[in-house]
Amino acid sequence: MATELVQPRSSDILVTYRIETPGSPEALAAKIASDQSTGTFVALPGETPELKARAAARIVGFEHLNAIEVASLPSEGRKFNRAQATIAYPLEAVGTDLTALTTIALGGVWSIKGFTGLRIVGLQLPSEFDGVYPGPQFGIEGSRRLTGVYQRPIIGTIIKPALGLTPGETADVVADLVASGVDFIKDDEKLMSPPYSSLEARVKAIMPVIRDEEQRTGKKVMYAFGISDVDPDEMIRKHDMVVREGGNAAVININSIGMGAFLFLRRRSSLALHAHRNGWDLLTRHPGLGFDFSVYQQLWRLLGVDQFQINGIAAKYWEPDDSFVQSFHDLQKPIFRDADRPLPVVCSGQWGGQAPETYRRTGQTVDHLYLCGGGVVSHPGGPSAGVKAVRAAWDAAVSGIDLNEYAKSHPELAQALAKFGSKTVSEGE
Structure with a gap:
């Protein structure tokens, strides 16, 4: 017909x-x-x-x-x-x-x-x-303003192990990380408020470390606490707890809480909302079924996602590099205006080794958050050295210098190349 x-x-x-x-x-x-x-x-x-x-x-x-x-x-x-x-x-x-x-x-x-x-x-x-929904409150420019990072990617990491650390143990990891010059730290998406590490106890243990570093250096590290909750009122209570202690970001499992709960939070939020899309793979992994990310991401951008996780080059998950690159470019395109663009979050098995290809494939832009979990925490020299290795890798990538050459004068990068560079990346988020 x-x-x-x-x-x-x-x-x-x-x-x-x-x-x-x-x-x-x-x-x-x-x-x-x-x-x-x-x-x-x-x-x-x-x-x-x-x-x-x-x-x-x-x-x-x-x-x-x-x-x-x-x-x-x-x-x-x-x-x-x-x-x-x-x-x-x-x-x-x-x-x-x-x-x-x-x-x-x-x-x-x-x-x-x-x-x-x-x-x-x-x-x-x-x-x-246009204008019916709030859209990002911070997005790319606001995330840069809150971290004070403008000419390079925002370098971030995730608390690992994802589960099991007490609030005090987590604060010890955070102290090491903030001393290294990291820009962003987040709770793993699986961590919300379990009995051994309630959100309240975690916030009270971590935020003094963040504030002390800010007092000492003037740099306030962005820490995204996991506040997701099926009850919107409880999620607002958690949000307010983070704000009272001086926090400026939150991890939200958007598929777990749903669009209505997210909109409820966004209209009342003063935090940068970092979207984790766990569960998205159910909707997209089969190429003949579900949604393309280009469709899915528009809905959440209208609702107000500030930072959007999208995997990365040579990710530890199933998604091919071409799919990641397309997702990155989808987020870079305004729906109606530049202000509705969230910050792309490059993640999933990242370490410094993917920096040159990420820079090349995303159009030689540094407008993103480069988020490494195990790629920082599992560095042979410890998390602080892991952060320095990632920073060095991005400096080399933007300058067009081969990583192996740059590593000759940057020992943390040399250690990372020795550990992660000879095998398929499987650590980190």
Whole structure:
């Protein structure tokens, strides 16, 4: 069947779906447009031409793709047809409510029969969304202002072991790290407020160390405490506890708390909100199912993420380098304005060795937080030497100097190359 395309309106919400089916991709594109707007499985007496003109979704783009021989979801057949369809949802029918958008245009489509694969690969929001949600409070510029770092990446690390350290033991690690000149430290995303290391006890042990270093040197290290909670009121209580002690950042497990709880926090927050996307892989790891990051990240940016973790070059996880690079560039693009860009957080098995390739592949930019866990904490000379090694690696990368050459005059980098450089990175976050 031929697909009849119409022109989108400037106020339309455009969602692009990659469709896979043993049948007709055109028929399934039409079914998405109908079922996810005004229609259902049977003709409706109230679905008049006037109502459809106002509220019905319409196909505005359609492109056949190469067929494949292995289905994304189990199905009988020898060939599975693929196409990419862009469907326009009228703003009048959806509004600027992200709950409505995710229900209508994103969430409901996977329940439709006939697909062996369906992936959402594009989202273009109209200007009517601009200003409806708070967006980042700090973002790139605010994160740089809070850390006092402008001409290089913000260098960060994670408290390791992730679980098990008491508040006092954690404070001892922090003391070593802040003395090294690190810019940013975070709780591991798995650490929130367990009995052996409650958030309150941890904040009271760590913040005096941060304040003492600030008093001594003028540099205030940004420490992101894990305050995620399913109860928004409890999360605000935790937020306020961090603020009272002089903290300026928090780690938020965004998929665990949900969009509503995050928005509740953002509207009341005075902390830089560092988003950990654990659980995201459930939504994206299969290439024929789920979401592209380019779609997912727009929702959280509107809600107000300040810093967004996106893996890194030669990451310890499954994500290929090309996917990381695309995610980095997605975050660098404004949705509506430069201020809605969060700070990309390069992470997952990073140490200084990936600095040159990260610099090259991201377009020779230093606008990011370079976050190393085991790559700092497991340095042979200790965490302080680990920080110095990463700083040296980035100095070399930006200056165009080979790391091995630079290591001749930077012993911490030489030690890191000896430990991490001869094997696949598996330590750190």
